Amino acid sequence: MKRILIIGATSSIAEHCARIWAARGDALHLVARNEQHVQVIASDLNVRGASEVTTYCTDLNDMDKHEEMLNIADDLLGSVDIVLIAHGTLSNQKSCELSVRETLAEIQTNALSTISLLTLIANRFEAKKSGAICVISSVAGDRGRASNYVYGSAKAMVTAFTSGLRQRLYKSNVSVVTIKPGFVDTPMTSDFKKGPLWAKPNVVARLTVKAIDKKKEEVYVPAFWSLIIIIIKSIPSTFFKRTSF
Numbered sequence: 001m002k003r004i005l006i007i008g009a010t011s012s013i014a015e016h017c018a019r020i021w022a023a024r025g026d027a028l029h030l031v032a033r034n035e036q037h038v039q040v041i042a043s044d045l046n047v048r049g050a051s052e053v054t055t056y057c058t059d060l061n062d063m064d065k066h067e068e069m070l071n072i073a074d075d076l077l078g079s080v081d082i083v084l085i086a087h088g089t090l091s092n093q094k095s096c097e098l099s100v101r102e103t104l105a106e107i108q109t110n111a112l113s114t115i116s117l118l119t120l121i122a123n124r125f126e127a128k129k130s131g132a133i134c135v136i137s138s139v140a141g142d143r144g145r146a147s148n149y150v151y152g153s154a155k156a157m158v159t160a161f162t163s164g165l166r167q168r169l170y171k172s173n174v175s176v177v178t179i180k181p182g183f184v185d186t187p188m189t190s191d192f193k194k195g196p197l198w199a200k201p202n203v204v205a206r207l208t209v210k211a212i213d214k215k216k217e218e219v220y221v222p223a224f225w226s227l228i229i230i231i232i233k234s235i236p237s238t239f240f241k242r243t244s245f
């Protein structure tokens with residue numbers, strides 16, 4: 001039985017991960033900002049077999065609360081074996097271009113709040129010399145594109161930060177898993193037209209849980225995105241800047 005802290009637990013991808021862990025009988029502590037939604041998820045996870053489900057509500061941009069949130073998770077779970085960080089917002093690129101405030105708010109939600117959490121969690125896991133940290137980044141962080149570089153640059157920061165953290169924590173028996181999904185059919189992308197490159201959140205969740213189990217490092221989900229990204233990254237800048245995808 002694992003003791004798992006899920007941060008951003010109302011995320012569709014996180015909820016599907018939680019369903020897998022619940023079916024295994026794991027103990028779950030769910031952190032989210034929408035109290036009603038997280039309670040509905042908690043009840044469902046209890047029915048699905050979780051050995052224990054507790055909740056905590058906070059806006060994750062309130063970084064002063066992170067330490068307290070982690071203390072409560074430790075108290076309720078006894079100790080934490082796995083942390084999944086899943087919260088995020090898909091930035092409106094066009095309105096960010098017109099507003100410094102909105103741009104920085106998106107960087108705050110998609111990068112800085114996660115960096116704050118990772119810093120605190122890393123120190124705790126390093127001290128006890130065990131644990132697995134999993135963060136949902138994005139393929140969008142692999143190359144900035146005109147259509148979503150605010151979101152993409154925030155995810156790039158998360159990817160680079162977790163790369164360094166992985167190297168630091170290796171000696172302490174702590175695994176750091178960076179998940180890079182492509183297009184996923186969740187509430188975040190409800191306005192998008194779906195096509196063959198789109199994955200369902202249950203598929204992304206299954207691959208995420210598998211990556212944590214196997215102590216993987218950076219994982220594209222689904223795997224075909226690794227090929228797409230190799231191609232995108234190999235386009236010379238002089239051509240890339242003329243494209244509009």
Ligand SMILES: NC(=O)c1ccc[n+]([C@@H]2O[C@H](COP(=O)([O-])OP(=O)(O)OC[C@H]3O[C@@H](n4cnc5c(N)ncnc54)[C@H](OP(=O)(O)O)[C@@H]3O)[C@@H](O)[C@H]2O)c1
Nearest residue numbers: 010011012013033059060061087088138181183184186188
């Ligand atoms: N969907 C995709 O195509 C895709 C692709 C690549 C990466 N990702 C990443 O996957 C992760 C999960 O997203 P998803 O696809 O599962 O979308 P989702 O269902 O819309 O989940 C996003 C979650 O983040 C939460 N959140 C946002 N800001 C928050 C804050 N300040 N405090 C607390 N919670 C906050 C939202 O809470 P509320 O419900 O309260 O707003 C929501 O539960 C995100 O990091 C996203 O960037 C998604």
